[in-house]
Amino acid sequence: MNTPMITVPQTQRPVRERILEAAEAVFAESGYEGATVTDIAARAGLPKSNLHYYFGTKEALYEAVLFNTLSMWDDAFQVLRAERDPAEALAECIRLKMDLSRKRPNANKVMTGEMLQGAPRLNTFLNTTLRDQVAQSMAVLNHWIELGKMDAVSPMHVLLSIWAMTQQYADYNPPIKALLEKEELEERDYDAATDAIVQLVLRGCGVPQATA
Amino acid sequence: MNTPMITVPQTQRPVRERILEAAEAVFAESGYEGATVTDIAARAGLPKSNLHYYFGTKEALYEAVLFNTLSMWDDAFQVLRAERDPAEALAECIRLKMDLSRKRPNANKVMTGEMLQGAPRLNTFLNTTLRDQVAQSMAVLNHWIELGKMDAVSPMHVLLSIWAMTQQYADYNPPIKALLEKEELEERDYDAATDAIVQLVLRGCGVPQATA
DNA sequence: TCCATACTTGATCAATTGGTCAGGTTCCCG
């Protein structure tokens, strides 16, 4: 009758989701070749055969994780629209991308691992979808530059810089934690980093900051 | 992928070096667990047993690669000295770090892979040597800020940003190549990126640029 | 010349890998 809809026990979560989540974590830590189906199964609390039932092969599971993640990156840069105020839009873009590093570090790590390997599974994506999306964002920056709202910076390098600085907080967590002398980063650490990056980018691009 | 240069006297180079170089490449591509001693041996043109003779275990070989690389990062940031002109020093720091990404991408990738794993083998280094070195660089930036040569930015975030933006050119080569629509990045691409990063950092920190 | 030391290597091993398969169980719909 009245099902307790409070925090769902792991056992009841859809099996596919549990597998994908476990795979994301294990692939993030060990890379594609280092991760073992046995490890993923153990983390998901399922027998190994079950993973093969749902995803067939280890490679298919890996690609599911990979492409499941791809869209997230794009969302952050979609907020760069020509009609917006550059300062606001850039700040939101940076904040969204940083949120991703904080809330989905494993997804980001998997992507970085794939890049280290030369991104053999992402070649078509990089040369089609990504290129188009970045071209769109670059056009927006160029528009702002023409309107005099921004210095004549190189749009691509600005976008890459935002990408790199935010991505670092997922991939390079160990040294950052060491420098902050903390066991785990807290929300305020990410907020401070976001503010610093926003300031660096806005000033670096000659974008007048919104008055506090 | 790439055919080894046939005519080169690979045979004459010291065996240890050949092994380390091959290990760096294989570990960079496949990560620690994904790399196999057989692969490394094949790349070095030596029987597998020979690697074990020189380095004992796969782990020891990996750590040799790792610690062989650690010092390189530090060198770039050592040029940040209080008595220097901020613009010049920061530009040189960025250029040196970028040179590393261009000339030793494999070394950089191995380090990134280790970071993705949580840097289990670098914990003491991160909490001792690295922390001291970064503290030193931060002190220099603070000195510049006190002298009014720089805006009141957060020194640590500036250093991390330089780290991230330059590191990206080693780790994230695939998407960058895709965006530039090139098979391989050329020196001028790295130069353009260096200039863009220097400009972003100097302006972002309010450091007056030396007139060209 | 002799021999100890350093170096090289093919054969081999126990452990682990991704993947298969047959035989379950559960569920739904008629």
Added chain:
DNA sequence: CGGGAACCTGACCAATTGATCAAGTATGGA
């Protein structure tokens, strides 16, 4: 009920893994 489809799983397999070891070869000093 019945039976088919979806789901689940333990036992098993061929291939590969890091590592060992004995049997070499090369070298250089006495």
